[in-house]
Amino acid sequence: MTKVKKHTWRSKLHEIIYEADTPLGKIFDVVLLILILLSVILVMLESVKSIDLEYHKVLYIGEWIITVFFTLEYILRIITVKKPFRYIFSFYGIIDFISTIPLYLSYIFLGTSYLLTVRAFRLLRIFRILKITRYVGEANKLKTALKHSRPKILIFLFTVLIIAIIAGTLMYLIEGEESGFTSIPRSIYWAIVTLTTVGYGDIAPAGPLGQFIAAILMIMGYGIIAVPTGIVSAEYAMDKEDTVHTNTQVCSNCNEKAHDDKAKYCHSCSEVLNYLDL
Amino acid sequence: MTKVKKHTWRSKLHEIIYEADTPLGKIFDVVLLILILLSVILVMLESVKSIDLEYHKVLYIGEWIITVFFTLEYILRIITVKKPFRYIFSFYGIIDFISTIPLYLSYIFLGTSYLLTVRAFRLLRIFRILKITRYVGEANKLKTALKHSRPKILIFLFTVLIIAIIAGTLMYLIEGEESGFTSIPRSIYWAIVTLTTVGYGDIAPAGPLGQFIAAILMIMGYGIIAVPTGIVSAEYAMDKEDTVHTNTQVCSNCNEKAHDDKAKYCHSCSEVLNYLDL
Amino acid sequence: MTKVKKHTWRSKLHEIIYEADTPLGKIFDVVLLILILLSVILVMLESVKSIDLEYHKVLYIGEWIITVFFTLEYILRIITVKKPFRYIFSFYGIIDFISTIPLYLSYIFLGTSYLLTVRAFRLLRIFRILKITRYVGEANKLKTALKHSRPKILIFLFTVLIIAIIAGTLMYLIEGEESGFTSIPRSIYWAIVTLTTVGYGDIAPAGPLGQFIAAILMIMGYGIIAVPTGIVSAEYAMDKEDTVHTNTQVCSNCNEKAHDDKAKYCHSCSEVLNYLDL
Amino acid sequence: MTKVKKHTWRSKLHEIIYEADTPLGKIFDVVLLILILLSVILVMLESVKSIDLEYHKVLYIGEWIITVFFTLEYILRIITVKKPFRYIFSFYGIIDFISTIPLYLSYIFLGTSYLLTVRAFRLLRIFRILKITRYVGEANKLKTALKHSRPKILIFLFTVLIIAIIAGTLMYLIEGEESGFTSIPRSIYWAIVTLTTVGYGDIAPAGPLGQFIAAILMIMGYGIIAVPTGIVSAEYAMDKEDTVHTNTQVCSNCNEKAHDDKAKYCHSCSEVLNYLDL
Numbered sequence A, B, C, D: 001m002t003k004v005k006k007h008t009w010r011s012k013l014h015e016i017i018y019e020a021d022t023p024l025g026k027i028f029d030v031v032l033l034i035l036i037l038l039s040v041i042l043v044m045l046e047s048v049k050s051i052d053l054e055y056h057k058v059l060y061i062g063e064w065i066i067t068v069f070f071t072l073e074y075i076l077r078i079i080t081v082k083k084p085f086r087y088i089f090s091f092y093g094i095i096d097f098i099s100t101i102p103l104y105l106s107y108i109f110l111g112t113s114y115l116l117t118v119r120a121f122r123l124l125r126i127f128r129i130l131k132i133t134r135y136v137g138e139a140n141k142l143k144t145a146l147k148h149s150r151p152k153i154l155i156f157l158f159t160v161l162i163i164a165i166i167a168g169t170l171m172y173l174i175e176g177e178e179s180g181f182t183s184i185p186r187s188i189y190w191a192i193v194t195l196t197t198v199g200y201g202d203i204a205p206a207g208p209l210g211q212f213i214a215a216i217l218m219i220m221g222y223g224i225i226a227v228p229t230g231i232v233s234a235e236y237a238m239d240k241e242d243t244v245h246t247n248t249q250v251c252s253n254c255n256e257k258a259h260d261d262k263a264k265y266c267h268s269c270s271e272v273l274n275y276l277d278l
Helices: A002-006 A008-018 A023-047 A049-080 A084-088 A091-111 A115-135 A139-148 A150-175 A184-195 A208-224 A226-239 B002-006 B008-018 B023-047 B049-080 B084-088 B091-108 B115-135 B139-148 B150-175 B184-195 B208-224 B226-239 C002-006 C008-018 C023-047 C049-080 C084-088 C091-111 C115-135 C139-148 C150-175 C184-195 C208-224 C226-239 D002-006 D008-018 D023-047 D049-080 D084-088 D091-108 D115-135 D139-148 D150-175 D184-195 D208-224 D226-239
Strands: none
Touching: A008 A023, A008 A049, A023 A049, A023 A115, A023 B150, A023 B184, A049 A084, A049 A091, A084 A091, A091 A115, A115 B150, A139 A150, A150 A184, A150 A208, A150 A226, A150 B208, A150 D023, A150 D115, A184 A208, A184 B208, A184 D023, A208 A226, A208 D150, A208 D184, A226 B226, A226 D226, B008 B023, B008 B049, B023 B049, B023 B115, B023 C150, B023 C184, B049 B084, B049 B091, B084 B091, B091 B115, B115 C150, B139 B150, B150 B184, B150 B208, B150 B226, B150 C208, B184 B208, B184 C208, B208 B226, B226 C226, C008 C023, C008 C049, C023 C049, C023 C115, C023 D150, C023 D184, C049 C084, C049 C091, C084 C091, C091 C115, C115 D150, C139 C150, C150 C184, C150 C208, C150 C226, C150 D208, C184 C208, C184 D208, C208 C226, C226 D226, D008 D023, D008 D049, D023 D049, D023 D115, D049 D084, D049 D091, D084 D091, D091 D115, D139 D150, D150 D184, D150 D208, D150 D226, D184 D208, D208 D226
């Protein structure tokens, strides 16, 4: 009992930041979501020259406000978790770090002549969009479906690659440089463009033999698309009866998720889960 | 009984306009269908310059005849329903209004110089095509299937968008302006064109690194297409035993649909359904 | 018994031409298949200028030999069937007629100046390829699967068309003539090219608003493709236990097909089926 | 027993080369995999002019080292199998031969002027990628699924081809040479590009009638894609309970695979399977 009282403010903050069961927790999440979207829109607008020329200052200030907020969020997340390193090196920990650092880095390198590096760092901010995935619960289902059918997906990718390599080499030999097949890697790029039915048309066969092979490749691609569909359909048919965890309880000690709805203690480290209820 | 007699002409009209059980109701519906199709064809032909130059007068007169008929239909629909506002602000009420008003509006604004506005209003007539959906009963099944799988579809759209945003930003950084990647929004547009396997070719990567990332994006798009297919397949497999309502009974009091085939009274407000049978 | 003896040669020919149970019948079918393929290849080669210039005479003679054979086949088919008109106006009767007549017609119109008509008639010969479908038994399964899901397919087509019409009109309004959206029908053509993920790139949106709407249309098309797949998957799952008729018995009296493997008399008109066995 | 002792070194080598149960066998396989990938990368890099100019010598030496290793592997595979001809004329035997011979052949023909032949032979090395399929066990499942649904796939291909032939001929007649429809084979190529939703845009209809037929073709292609998907989905649904053989035992006498995990003797010729265990 004494253990619980000792870190009340930290556990309260943990509940607000990591969970969405309390009104404050919900407000925090909504504010964060809006800021993420705003931030992504800012990055996009900045890249449009005509907009950047006119509203450069507004975009810059907006960017700093968002960065300061994300910095605070990152620090609070580290403080309120009991095992900070576990969070720092987790997927979301890294994303949170990448979301915060770009502006500082671009500030440091601003004096130097590595303009491209600065630009690259600033664009890193787009990865903030991945912070949103934190709020998409059912994505887990998709993730497990993908995990289950990983061997099948790998074989599918592997088959696609082998067909693309062989078809690309054949076309390199047949079509030659006039039609755009200047090297084997470029021909393989064309084969993937064709096999996936994208078909840019930047490289296209000109001779009858090349067109014949291209036609075969297209029909193969048109048929092969059935394979991933069949895999996912079968996977979905199996997973239909699975249930989704609706609570957002996250253990403040070990970051374990997916607790039972009625759970009071973490099923992984026996830490108390709901301090605010006590 | 007196209640029924009092509004015989209105209820008869209601049966003709809103339903298709009586011979007159069927004739009304067929005439309406033909007029809708004619109207849509007129709008299309008008936009073809060579045709508009030669047959402008014919198209104009035809348009007025159809508009007058639709105006009458709209007024009759309001009169014969007991709760007109419920109809006016329903989906089909709004569509019916939009289908009727454009010509009048374009007539009002004709004197002014807002030519583009007039053109836009006239093109609104194309939405008449949506009036046809009234006659497609089984579409409801598709609608419920979509409603059931809404969370899955949202996650799918969300995933597609996140991939497009990140891939677009990467390509903006790598490819630069020469290949057409002039801003992040434009690069995201390219990423969507590629991911959905449309592949216009108006923007296409030129460098080897850009082509490599494009190839990965294509294969992702080629595989991700399996997700909506899997969802719909699973949904269809579940909905197979569902039945479709074949009668066209619509309550003249509350506009409630989907009555049982043998129903004599509205299951929602107990209004008599078939006045003509009495 | 006398009835059977009377038309022995006709029933024997019927067995050879319409069926494939006897050695002669099999040879007849194989010869016909080869001639159909040869004929289609001839039509194709004739259209390639460089080949036509050099081998015109060879192609011309080959064409006449094939036409004479098809003429004989057509006459024999009419003679050996008891109800010739039933055959003449059946699907394959019409195809057989169209496969035979072009060369004669082109010979008749040769003197006239309607060169395009002659060319069109000659190209009609390509429809001979449909004669091949006679030999593809399992296609029936696909046909019944399509028949069962006809209402769903119609709604799907209908939805695609409505989306294409509305999107096309919107783009005609937004993009204007510079980007290729010169009329509504042309814009609808673009919308179909985009929605079906074909994406030629001959017409492509240039402005940001147009590209935004195009992106939405692409994602819709990318998702809607799931609908026909779901329909066919469900249909196939149901039809899995169905069996296919493997014999080629066709009644010489009423052209009825799909007889039981052990049937000796037509299940529709009681005609004797296997004269050669008697 | 004496029989086993007599060829110990050969059976040991057989176990190392053909199987992956022993540590040495695993190392052999990993080395081979790396060499195959290296070799394919070498072929690709060689085709890129800028790289070939600078690193020609390095690529050439690397190529010879790999070829010598593959030559040794090929010879050892022949020696250690009891029925060498069975291996030589098997799928992997031919692939192994094709993977080894190109460099020697290009060396022989180097003096001659048949430069294209030399280039073609050198590019044959790309087929080494097929050697990798040896290590992909689950591909067998895909193979059997394809074998089961072969008749359906053939009908599908057949339907696609007939539609492409008829649509191509029609477009050749309608569009003419200005839009790129210069011959029927070329028009059929266009029809396949359109039907499979690839859509390069190198050939595209210009007239309204051509665009109308193209739109129909697109919607057909968009719908027909459902057929292979339906087939594969049904096939996967059936094959779900099938198990995969995980051991890599290959009989040294008759090359028979897919032995039971606990098998000690070949189920096809009773040869002892695991010499190293004895």
